[in-house]
Amino acid sequence: MSDDTPVHLLDRTSNYDKHPSIPAGSATDCFTGWSAIAGRLRATGARTIVVEAYPGVSQHDLEALARELQPDSAIDAAGALKDVREVERLVAADVTDDPVFGRLSHLTIQDFFDSAALARLQKEAAESSGLVVVFGTGASLVARGDVVVYADMRDGNRSSACVATSSRI
Secondary structure (H helix, E strand, O other): OOOOOOHHHOOOOOOOOOOOOOOOOOHHHEEEOHHHHHHHHHOOOOOEEEEEEOOOOOHHHHHHHHHHHOOOEEEEHHHHEOOHHHHHHHHHHHOOOOOOOOOOOOOOHHHHEOHHHHHHHHHHHHHOOOOEEEEEOOHHHHOOOOEEEEEOOOHHHOOOOEEEOOOOO
16 A cells, blocks of 8 residues: 555554543542542541542532531632633633634633632631631642542532542542
8 A cells, every 4th residue: 555545444453442541449449429538538637638620510519528528618719710701801712613622722720710819718728727628620729738639520420429549648
């Protein structure tokens, strides 16, 4: 065959992984349900627990986990987000007419937060005593947790999330 043969006609083995996964430990390393997850996180003795979240995670679920942790202070990172109009102006150059595809953006997560509001939440977290839980998208901008959890739970999986133990827990 010549050098211009389309890839799909070449005699080769696909390297596409149809079932990607990230090992999270054995079943005994995982905890399901808010009570078990909160118990495992509290058992670490951490003073600050940060629950960083994918933007699509249910606010209700994040609040449920925060309540279950029984913190002395709970801080929702959403309190430092820029208002909707400001975000719309910020992303306008990257939005196209296509409802699915836009342009790659130079923006970072920090760009979506009001710096003064973020500084207030950072101060609140630093000055709080007892167990502090910071949750939501951008929570890791508010505080550096002794334990950091990444929440990527779909709405249909309420109360059935799994937290795997790691070297940090």
